[in-house]
Amino acid sequence: MANLNQGADPAALPILPCLDYGRNVVAYVARCGQSAGERFYKCRNHNPSGGGCNFYKWQQAYADHLASPCPAAPPLAQIEPG
Numbered sequence: 869m870a871n872l873n874q875g876a877d878p879a880a881l882p883i884l885p886c887l888d889y890g891r892n893v894v895a896y897v898a899r900c901g902q903s904a905g906e907r908f909y910k911c912r913n914h915n916p917s918g919g920g921c922n923f924y925k926w927q928q929a930y931a932d933h934l935a936s937p938c939p940a941a942p943p944l945a946q947i948e949p950g
């Protein structure tokens with residue numbers, strides 16, 4: 869946990885569009901609790917209990933997601949012409 873503050877500025881992580889929703893995820897900072905001050909990233913359509921998206925990642929998980937060897941497909945690639 870302590871090593872989250874080492875290295876690059878955590879705010880420098882790029883914002884990517886959510887694959888489910890096609891719009892950029894939003895970065896938040898936790899304001900209370902044990903994780904206060906830590907960033908997390910959430911889809912604008914986050915609502916897993918209501919049929920929405922379940923994209924919700926803490927800083928480290930989001931960094932891992934960005935570093936994934938499988939690149940995210942651009943949203944346009946999911947649209948088939950015709």
Ligand SMILES: [Zn+2]
Nearest residue numbers: 886889911921
């Ligand atoms: Zn989403």
